[in-house]
Amino acid sequence: MTATASPTGLTGRTLFPGDAGFEEEKATFNLCVEHTPYVIVRAQNRLDVQAAVRYAAGAGRAVAVQATGHGIGAEADGAVLISTKAMREVQIRPEARVARFEAGARWAEVVAAAAEHGLAPLVGSTPFVSAVGYHCGGGLPIFGRKYGFAADHVRAFDLVTADGALRHVDPGTEPDLFWAVRGGKSNFGVVVSMEVELFPITTVYGGKLVFPGGMSDRVFPAWRDWTATLPEAMATAAMWIRFPDIPQLPEEIRGQYIFHVTIGYDGDAAEGARLVEPLRALSPIVDTVQELPYTRNGEIYDDPVDPGFYVEASGLLDSMDDETVKRVLEAVGPGAENPPFAVNIRLLGGALARTPELPSAVSHRGGSHLMMVLNLAPDATLVPPLTEHARAVLATMGPALTGGVLPNWLGTAMTAPEEVAQAYSPADWDRLRAVKRAVDPGNMFRINHNIPPAGV
Numbered sequence: 001m002t003a004t005a006s007p008t009g010l011t012g013r014t015l016f017p018g019d020a021g022f023e024e025e026k027a028t029f030n031l032c033v034e035h036t037p038y039v040i041v042r043a044q045n046r047l048d049v050q051a052a053v054r055y056a057a058g059a060g061r062a063v064a065v066q067a068t069g070h071g072i073g074a075e076a077d078g079a080v081l082i083s084t085k086a087m088r089e090v091q092i093r094p095e096a097r098v099a100r101f102e103a104g105a106r107w108a109e110v111v112a113a114a115a116e117h118g119l120a121p122l123v124g125s126t127p128f129v130s131a132v133g134y135h136c137g138g139g140l141p142i143f144g145r146k147y148g149f150a151a152d153h154v155r156a157f158d159l160v161t162a163d164g165a166l167r168h169v170d171p172g173t174e175p176d177l178f179w180a181v182r183g184g185k186s187n188f189g190v191v192v193s194m195e196v197e198l199f200p201i202t203t204v205y206g207g208k209l210v211f212p213g214g215m216s217d218r219v220f221p222a223w224r225d226w227t228a229t230l231p232e233a234m235a236t237a238a239m240w241i242r243f244p245d246i247p248q249l250p251e252e253i254r255g256q257y258i259f260h261v262t263i264g265y266d267g268d269a270a271e272g273a274r275l276v277e278p279l280r281a282l283s284p285i286v287d288t289v290q291e292l293p294y295t296r297n298g299e300i301y302d303d304p305v306d307p308g309f310y311v312e313a314s315g316l317l318d319s320m321d322d323e324t325v326k327r328v329l330e331a332v333g334p335g336a337e338n339p340p341f342a343v344n345i346r347l348l349g350g351a352l353a354r355t356p357e358l359p360s361a362v363s364h365r366g367g368s369h370l371m372m373v374l375n376l377a378p379d380a381t382l383v384p385p386l387t388e389h390a391r392a393v394l395a396t397m398g399p400a401l402t403g404g405v406l407p408n409w410l411g412t413a414m415t416a417p418e419e420v421a422q423a424y425s426p427a428d429w430d431r432l433r434a435v436k437r438a439v440d441p442g443n444m445f446r447i448n449h450n451i452p453p454a455g456v
């Protein structure tokens with residue numbers, strides 16, 4: 001095959017290295033990861049996805065799929081990269097409380113369409129990821145403590161498998177695939193569209209309480225005590241950030257060390273305010289917590305919107321006892337000796353820990369908290385040592401670590417099979433590998449957090 005041979009019969013475009021738009025199309029959110037695909041297929045519809053998969057099969061190339069580039073595992077070197085960015089259709093069936101969206105639709109678009117009917121999907125902390133990519137990694141919603149994992153509320157999806165076939169997958173037609181894709185990421189094919197359940201949420205009470213980082217040795221233990229009193233409708237996380245003193249950052253945050261508590265309450269604003277009162281009494285320097293239309297859910301976590309160079313390490317904790325609080329403060333609190341750039345600790349529990357009606361490949365449901373350690377790594381030579389540093393900081397949590405992680409938190413550093421396996425129980429890992437063998441024995445879909453086919 002020559003370097004310009006293209007899949008035939010496409011509505012969308014193919015982009016080869018050097019073509020206008022090639023760099024933009026393959027761009028990732030984490031700038032430490034750079035794809036160097038053989039070709040990009042900018043799919044317009046499911047037929048384009050099928051054509052791209054068949055073309056890759058004919059050329060003996062791996063397939064990678066990317067919507068927004070927010071969750072890349074492996075670099076798509078020499079692969080056929082299917083970009084779903086142009087597949088953005090969203091349909092709402094209000095009477096059935098169902099949203100159907102294509103692979104490239106971002107959360108913000110699904111949320112806006114559902115809001116027109118007084119309904120809401122189970123969005124995560126950022127509205128800028130694709131709703132399909134999020135669900136394939138299990139989907140930890142802001143309000144997961146009340147509703148459970150988003151993957152548990154998927155009704156059906158259409159999947160293009162390694163043979164180029166389009167399969168309609170629901171619990172009745174393809175029970176193994178229905179289970180595996182919801183948590184097993186892109187290992188089984190390309191999801192071209194998905195249907196999920198909607199909920200009658202219109203407004204929430206949320207935002208951030210910001211404290212000087214130096215106060216975190218007092219506020220973090222108070223936050224831990226406070227979380228023991230909360231209803232499942234209250235979502236919360238604790239976060240430390242040490243902004244470096246560099247000219248690239250806006251003056252107001254440059255060199256600042258802050259600690260903030262994220263608040264999201266799915267209920268009446270007055271009751272939300274009553275629940276938050278003990279934290280407000282600790283005198284935050286910034287308080288953005290207010291009643292918000294659900295369409296402004298992105299303001300709850302206020303995640304970064306611009307791509308950056310970063311490395312991460314994440315893990316689940318099974319308790320936040322006094323010893324763990326002490327370890328967290330030693331790692332990132334005011335007296336920390338070699339702290340990371342940021343640490344985020346999300347409260348889990350509630351419905352996240354319960355067995356759903358339609359089990360999915362989200363194995364680790366019992367964690368009490370999810371901890372993520374982040375370092376900025378603007379220079380490629382710093383990626384290995386700063387990744388090691390993030391891992392070392394996480395490891396200081398010692399016995400509180402369950403050894404598990406959620407699929408959407410595998411990050412760019414955790415792509416070796418033994419690391420990917422940490423996202424699943426041994427029994428689920430074996431089942432995932434068996435499903436993989438049945439639908440993708442040649443491991444065409446290996447540019448991801450790869451689940452090797454059983455027997456390989």
Ligand SMILES: Cc1cc2nc3c(=O)[nH]c(=O)nc-3n(C[C@H](O)[C@H](O)[C@H](O)COP(=O)(O)OP(=O)(O)OC[C@H]3O[C@@H](n4cnc5c(N)ncnc54)[C@H](O)[C@@H]3O)c2cc1C
Pocket residue numbers: 029065066067068069070071072073084103123124125126128129130131132133134136137138139140141142185186187189190191192303304408409447448449
């Ligand atoms: C700032 C930030 C905040 C986040 N917050 C949350 C959160 O609160 N809860 C949560 O659960 N996750 C969260 N995530 C993780 C995010 O949901 C995952 O990284 C998700 O995979 C991103 O999907 P994407 O398609 O936008 O990204 P992409 O990088 O385009 O895709 C990431 C991966 O998703 C899979 N994928 C994407 N499209 C398809 C498809 N059509 N078919 C099959 N597989 C596909 C593939 O494995 C692909 O490698 C967050 C990520 C970031 C960067």
